[in-house]
Amino acid sequence: MDLALLRTFVTVHRAGSFTRAAALLGLSQPAVTSQIRTLERQLGKPLFLRQARGVTPTTIGDELAHKAAPHLDALVEIAESGLDDESSLRTLHLAGPPEFTAERALPALTELTGDDGQGFALRASFGTAEEALEGLASGHHDLAISTARPRGALLTATPLCDEEHVLIAAPRWAERIGAEALCLKGAPALENLPVVEVHESLPFVSRYWASVFDSRPAASGTIIVPDLRAVLACAIAGAGLAVLPRYLCAAALADGTVAALNDPVVPPLRTYFLVVRTGTLAMPHIARAHEWLQRAAAAWC
Numbered sequence: 001m002d003l004a005l006l007r008t009f010v011t012v013h014r015a016g017s018f019t020r021a022a023a024l025l026g027l028s029q030p031a032v033t034s035q036i037r038t039l040e041r042q043l044g045k046p047l048f049l050r051q052a053r054g055v056t057p058t059t060i061g062d063e064l065a066h067k068a069a070p071h072l073d074a075l076v077e078i079a080e081s082g083l084d085d086e087s088s089l090r091t092l093h094l095a096g097p098p099e100f101t102a103e104r105a106l107p108a109l110t111e112l113t114g115d116d117g118q119g120f121a122l123r124a125s126f127g128t129a130e131e132a133l134e135g136l137a138s139g140h141h142d143l144a145i146s147t148a149r150p151r152g153a154l155l156t157a158t159p160l161c162d163e164e165h166v167l168i169a170a171p172r173w174a175e176r177i178g179a180e181a182l183c184l185k186g187a188p189a190l191e192n193l194p195v196v197e198v199h200e201s202l203p204f205v206s207r208y209w210a211s212v213f214d215s216r217p218a219a220s221g222t223i224i225v226p227d228l229r230a231v232l233a234c235a236i237a238g239a240g241l242a243v244l245p246r247y248l249c250a251a252a253l254a255d256g257t258v259a260a261l262n263d264p265v266v267p268p269l270r271t272y273f274l275v276v277r278t279g280t281l282a283m284p285h286i287a288r289a290h291e292w293l294q295r296a297a298a299a300w301c
Helices: 003-015 018-025 029-043 059-081 098-112 129-137 171-177 179-185 203-213 228-236 246-255 284-297
Strands: 048-050 055-057 090-096 120-126 143-146 155-169 195-197 221-224 242-245 269-277
Touching (some): 003 018, 003 029, 018 029, 055 059, 098 246, 129 155, 129 269, 143 284, 155 171, 155 203, 155 246, 195 228, 195 242, 203 242, 228 242, 242 246, 269 284
Parallel strands (some): 090 143, 195 221
Antiparallel strands (some): 048 055
């Protein structure tokens, strides 16, 4: 059996689409369709059910993918590792949100970039969850950190950790509001405060209000900056209230440069997922980074 046909089949199985598989393989869609039909004729059985959007594997298709994919991944690893250049480092391409990746993931992974014979080179890209997952699916990244769990069989997600969100402001704002007023009035006590956020839609503040106050924020953003670290800097400077991950503002809370305006019994949480293309954990450098981040995350929660 032609290994090229099997490689195309496994790619279609993971992508769930001839179109996406063609992009991943660098082939035209008709070429991918032709290869799948050839393989189906050789086996004498259908491997996919064609649907309006994408394809669904048959039982035979699932069974073939389960048996063939690990061996194909191993062959790709051997081919890409370079048999004649044992000194060269593999490169891990990581994508994720700028703040979490910079503050959490990269410091953990730099320990794996040494010259102990098992290290790798590291390249990082920052972006939204959608951008990270699209880049991962198209083969631009090896590993993605995302706050969205991907759907379909192409990508495999593992919960990494939960982050707690905290409502903060400079001490003068906390004194102006007063803890008692917040307890009695709830969200209305915060209506006249300026807000610092990462987007006009107030994603962090809106999520916090919905979870804690069961309402929507009445205020609009006073300062909009597309980085949570800049949000923290503005909050410290007294620009207004903000909702931030606790890991990002823990030091500022500890030294008193910001204060927590509320202490809900059940704080809002957001889950991070570690995402790979299905089957690529057979590659040692990706598997090692994946395992290392999971171990490191045990101390982050």
